[in-house]
Amino acid sequence: MPRTGQKATGRGQRVALYSHDALGLGHMRRNLAIAEALATTGSHPVLLIAGGREATAFPMPPRVDCVALPALRKRSNGRYAPRSLDLPLERLIGLRSRTIEAALDSFAPEALIVDKVPLGLDGELEPSLEALKAGGRARLVLGLRDVLDVPATARREWRLMDSDAVVRKLYDKVWVYGDRRVYDPVAEYRFSHDVAAKVRYTGYIDRHASRTRARLADAEAIRKMELPPGRLWLCLVGGGEDGYQLAKAFARVDFPEDASGAIVAGPFMSHREMRELRRLAQDRGRLGLLEFVEEPGGLIGQADRVVAMAGYNTICELLSLRKRALVVPRIRTRREQLIRAERMRNLGLLELLHPDRLSPAALTNWLVRSHAAVRPAATRIDMHGLDRIPELLDEDLLRGRAPRRRVGCRRTAPTARSPKKRTAAMGVGKM
DSSP states (O other): OOOTTOOOTTTTOOEEEEEOOOSSSHHHHHHHHHHHHHHHHSOOOEEEEESSGGGGGSOOOTTEEEEEOOOEEEOTTSBEEESSSOSOHHHHHHHHHHHHHHHHHHHOOSEEEEESOTTOGGGTTHHHHHHHHHHTOOEEEEEEESOOSOHHHHHHHHHHTTHHHHHHHHOSEEEEESOTTTOOHHHHTTOOHHHHTTEEEOOOOOGGGSOHHHHHHHHHHHHHTTOOSSEEEEEEOTTSTTOHHHHHHHHTOOOOTTEEEEEEOOTTSOHHHHHHHHHHHHTOTTEEEESOOSOTHHHHHHOSEEEEOOOHHHHHHHHHTTOEEEEOOOOSSOOHHHHHHHHHHHTTSOEEOOGGGOOHHHHHHHHHSOOOOOOOGGGTSOOOHHHHHHHHHHHHHHTOOOOOSOOSOOOOOOOSSOHHHHHHHHSBOOO
């Protein structure tokens, strides 16, 4: 890796990041943090390709821009469907795939970082990956969060998508956004030797140092709720699709006279659920409700205690800000939040409440209880992902291939992987 202050010839080269974003804000928020680090630290122009228009609600850092794809949603059975457009799924995937091709062909990145799904959602990224690989110069990186799912499920899905062969053929590196001392996907998911050899652990994404203006805006939102003075107890439910039960339980907490509560509901919570939360907030003088904030770091910084779901970004923010936190993980349709929360609890970094035990009384008991001092996460796990990622990328770009022809994404001949097989593998929400 380049040492601090050492100029890398890879700096300034174009980088694209893709995320499919069918559920929640986690993928796009993680990619946005990475994009900001690459643009700021590495001076790379960055193009985000995001699977939902919500990405455009976040202010873009200098040298970063975004293409938002027509959105999909994940049904309760794990399958995908168009969120807004009245189109058959196959046609919408085709529209997304051609949009991705056009964007990458024009931008011609020297590196593409793909979030979680090796061929993109339902294979939509495959033509672009093939073209970039054939161009001979772009470096391809697969980025994985620390936990995908329980090992048996993750291994089955990895096999269904033929991910070993895809990574072996197309990708130069696999980045794991975590610390193997917390969870080691190479061992847990039994990656092949070829895939394991490409894995690099970046450390967790510490967002505390980023998005200063957004945090100040969030702090201003708290003031506008005109809550009484005193301690602030905060409830975070991620994008909000499945956070209503936690938000409702928190809204019925027995707040003492020296504490007030605030709920961040998320942009995907249903209108009916939002109406009910507004009614609950209006009935209580010590409860505020925010429908959406760009980044919750400012709110977390002001909070005395936090109750939250256990998504990757939320956990990273809680750890980096050293907050007393109780997490209530999602257990459907994946159990990755539960696994992450259990590992962090075992390290003494947070407390865990299983969703089957969720109630206003359980939350009240935790909030009013005395707690030990919060352990600094950075002394126990690697939280330096945003520092390390630009170094890893520049190191890889320095080893890039000499250009053979244009790097763009004009469609190449189809691969041997048939559409029928790919659809069978990707019909259910994977990874």
